[in-house]
Amino acid sequence: MKRTLLKLLLGLALLPLAALAADPPINGRWRMDPTRSTALDGWSTADLVITTYGTKIGFVYDMTWHATKATLSQAVDTAQATAVTNFFRIDQRHMAVYARPTKAAQVTATWLDGGRTLRVEAQVPLEISQGNTTMRLYQEYRLLEGGNELVLIELHHTRSRPLVYRFTKVPAEAAKN
């Protein structure tokens, strides 16, 4: 996953200025508003940085838990299914449900609604107390009217309640700090 991200970032660095001028509105740093989101458990704050390049979309999650900071990154591709090791989701960390670090998630991604919604579907390998299992996960990253708000809606085949996380765009200058 790190290599994929590295390639993605390298590709971005080589982008011609013209391409940057057409920066898709979903790109940038998004900050979660916990008061308008499904309650976090095991995380205190979340920032999401989205970067698109061609058919690839990179996600970097900057998470905090009290004094602990974690940065987790992964990339998906709308042109082909991707094998993503350590697939990251904003998990409820007080559940005995663990990622399987050696087993990759199978992930597909599709742009919908004229590029305003990104659908991600994944088969996520997990370890639970009864052994290994797979969670079928469905996400939509929806850019809202005005382009300053992003909603992540996540469904699990094992959960009746959707997880809804609302993000606000961090202005580019502030995001550099």
Add this chain to the structure above:
Amino acid sequence: MKRISFFLSLVLSAMPALRAAEAAAPAPAPAARAAFVMHFDGDWQVASGLPDKVLLISLQGLANRHAPQLYVVHPKNYQWEITEPLYEFYERKHHVHFTEIKSADAALTQFKSAAKGYVVWDKAVGPSLNVAFTISGLEDAVVVSEDLIPLVEQHGLEKIDDLRGRYTGQTDAQIYKDAYRRYWARCNKDEIMMMGGHRGAVMMPGMADWGVREKMFFHDLAANPERPEELAQEKKQLSELNPGATVFGWHPYGKDTEEQHTTLLSTYGLKMEGLHNLPNLSFNCQFTFTPGFKFTNNSHVALDAKLEAKDKVYLSFVQSDSIGIGVWTKPGRGQLPFAWQVTMNWTKFSPAALEYFHESATPNDYFIGGLSGPGYMYPNHIPADKFPLLMKQANDLMAQLDEHVLEIMDNSAADGNLGNADLTKETVDRYYAAFPKVIGFINGYGPARTRDLRGTQPMISYEYYIDPRRPREEVAADLEEMIALNTKRPYFLLVHVRESNDVNSLIGIVKQLTGPTEVVPLDVFLKLAASKKTYTTRYQDPADPKHFKGF
């Protein structure tokens, strides 16, 4: 020797009859006694409420040195909620007649003879308070800030020491090195007071009466590798304690973590008893159990019973964190089966509190031993040669308390209540060897994944941890998701209920669960888990991530 054995055998053979007679005849009531009580407010600010409390707590430690004379009741929102119920228990069961004392002035009038003088701490240098408490215990001095000097002098007390300015500009490591040089040799080596916890504008040394009474060395050194001088000084101190010693108090907030500190003392085979604000031990330690009292747990199944699990989901709720700061006084207790982790060492220094809990238990309240042994310790770090003796102590305490389940917690590699809380196989092997008679073991604080079944004894880790702030509908959804992910039946879903949750809200959560689920008492849960092993065997994997990698 043989004669003694013969006599002993006669006594032992007569014991059942003696016990029967004891049960038939009403036990004599404890003799009535007089004591004093003060009611504290919740102001622990250095700039306002703390100085008075420091004076009174040090005076309490001295006044209670030879007899239980002064008890403190704290407000209901104090972390230890039991001070008032326990006060009533002393009145009712021990026939203590309390007279209220309303001010520091009145307390000094009553108890000044217990003090030989006073020591002044420096409000500008927090650790000077700990040095002052050490001096208090050694020299029988009350601890005062500058503004209280006139008050104690009005009562005829003279200055023994004055720490104002002595430690200005010094690091914590320098301060405690100096205190070590001056006082360590005369301090108690079976007990030490880690008076950490709150630091800065608010300090909460509620346990200092105990340290003063017992002449302990007070400090708040950090067990943090990023503070190497403090860590080195603390290691030196811990290494010089007597084997099996107890570390009272709590780690200093902001300087290190609970995980670091508990890991460190465990490497010396020492026990932790907290928290820093646990009050009244100098009073509590002087009462025994009331005559005729015997611990009888609310067991729901015979120790040798064999149960058969059905194809359903079994849940069991456990509250640790010591019952005194937990859910005990919250609404709804008794309406769901609940296991309560008992601080077993309270049999030694707070028997009345344990008797109070047992007396007020409902049939749904089941007590278990913990935490990890005869005190709070991280077993992955207990030296192999110290493990058997410590666990022998734990076994003895559990037998006295009629407890048959041991709760284990090792957060040495965890990040607070998250992350790696697992036991190595070597540690698990040691527990099975040390506790051949328990029904089973439970492990974790946050969720964990150490599991085993040997013979009829399962070891089950927490599957879920209920954060008291998590919306109840999300808790229900989380539990439903755990059930959906773990598709084999029976599924054993062990839940840790964090302090300050209330039982009524858990009842609401349970009602939201769909499918065949049953909440069962922990002893039943473990018996069922022994009958059909649908969980994997797992120990801490060296490849599992560790938040703190040790010293």
